[in-house]
Amino acid sequence: MMPRTFKTIIEYLLESGKIASDSRGTICWIHDPEMVRKYAMREDLRFQ
DSSP, X not given: OOHHHHHHHHHHHXXXXXXXXXXXXXXXXXXXHHHHHHHHTOGGGOOO
C-alpha cells in the first residue's frame, strides 16, 4: 500500500470516529456498530 493511501484511510477513520489515537500514536478501534444501532433507534436523539 502506498503511504499516501494509508494516511488517507487513517485520516478518514479518525474523522469518522471509528478509531482514536493517543499522544504516543497508538491507534485503537472504537467504533461499535451495535451501540450505533441502539442509539439510532432512540426517538429522542433524532434530528428534526
